[in-house]
Amino acid sequence: MSGPISTPAGPLLEMRNIHKTFGPVQAVAGLDVAIAPGELVTVVGPSGCGKSTLFNMVAGLDEPDAGGVLRFEDRSVHAHELLGRVSFMPQRDLLLPWRTVIDNAILAIEIEGMPRAEARALALRMLPEFGLAGFENQYPHQLSGGMRQRVALMRTFMFKRDLMLLDEPFGALDALTRTMMQRWLLDVWQQHKRTILFITHDVDEALFLGDRVLAMTARPGRIKLELKVDLPRPRKPELLTDPAFIRQKRILLDAIEEESMKSFQATAARPAHA
Ligand SMILES: Nc1ncnc2c1ncn2[C@@H]1O[C@H](COP(=O)(O)OP(=O)(O)O)[C@@H](O)[C@H]1O
Numbered sequence: 341m342s343g344p345i346s347t348p349a350g351p352l353l354e355m356r357n358i359h360k361t362f363g364p365v366q367a368v369a370g371l372d373v374a375i376a377p378g379e380l381v382t383v384v385g386p387s388g389c390g391k392s393t394l395f396n397m398v399a400g401l402d403e404p405d406a407g408g409v410l411r412f413e414d415r416s417v418h419a420h421e422l423l424g425r426v427s428f429m430p431q432r433d434l435l436l437p438w439r440t441v442i443d444n445a446i447l448a449i450e451i452e453g454m455p456r457a458e459a460r461a462l463a464l465r466m467l468p469e470f471g472l473a474g475f476e477n478q479y480p481h482q483l484s485g486g487m488r489q490r491v492a493l494m495r496t497f498m499f500k501r502d503l504m505l506l507d508e509p510f511g512a513l514d515a516l517t518r519t520m521m522q523r524w525l526l527d528v529w530q531q532h533k534r535t536i537l538f539i540t541h542d543v544d545e546a547l548f549l550g551d552r553v554l555a556m557t558a559r560p561g562r563i564k565l566e567l568k569v570d571l572p573r574p575r576k577p578e579l580l581t582d583p584a585f586i587r588q589k590r591i592l593l594d595a596i597e598e599e600s601m602k603s604f605q606a607t608a609a610r611p612a613h614a
């Protein structure tokens with residue numbers, strides 16, 4: 341590696357007027373998103389509004405329709421060029437059942453070419469921070485849901501990239517585990533100083549974690565509302581009942597409820613047995 345570390349003056353990621361259609365289905369239409377270096381931006385929206393579609397384009401897994409603008413580190417890029425340049429944890433993150441905790445954690449960097457012994461040594465040192473100390477030789481089926489998510493997150497963190505994408509990482513966890521994971525994620529984020537795009541359908545989670553919350557419309561998705569979260573860090577659990585938090589939550593809920601109604605009506609209008 342040589343040359344100065346690039347610190348883009350503008351946004352790290354920028355999307356302008358992005359559309360994506362799957363056959364007859366228009367998933368997103370006119371999406372505008374900009375993320376500054378170091379920001380934790382959360383995206384919230386009703387189910388089916390195109391959140392994962394947005395994620396897949398930024399992860400480089402799906403190419404947007406022609407016509408929009410996608411920029412990364414101040415350069416215009418095709419989505420596929422982002423593959424390998426961002427780290428991501430997809431909504432359905434499947435740990436490989438035949439690999440141990442440590443070998444699941446190193447999967448991405450091993451594929452990238454780091455020798456297994458070196459990768460394992462690196463991962464061993466990170467295990468305590470991810471609440472996995474002593475579990476390195478366990479298999480995924482031996483772990484709780486929260487622990488499996490931490491292994492998946494550790495894998496994502498180990499694949500060191502400036503931008504990290506997380507698609508509903510805590511969606512399948514019970515409320516208590518989820519709250520603990522959120523607080524832990526904020527600690528880890530502050531330690532590692534990454535830029536995070538975090539997708540969720542949970543308004544509390546979006547507000548609790550985010551510097552900014554982007555609320556999407558019903559499908560075809562675009563950004564309906566951008567809310568700067570003026571809540572102090574470090575974020576404490578008491579924040580959830582703070583009047584300032586509740587006020588911002590009301591704004592978000594109003595926006596999302598309106599969109600959920602639209603998608604509900606669109607579904608209900610279709611004959612059930614057609
Ligand atoms: N690969 C695909 N092929 C066909 N349709 C898709 C595909 N991916 C997403 N869609 C459709 O696009 C819409 C948005 O999906 P998605 O982005 O997964 O929503 P969300 O993550 O917000 O729940 C849905 O109607 C979904 O069925």
Ligand SMILES: [Mg+2]
Pocket residue numbers: 391392393431
């Ligand atoms: Mg999704």
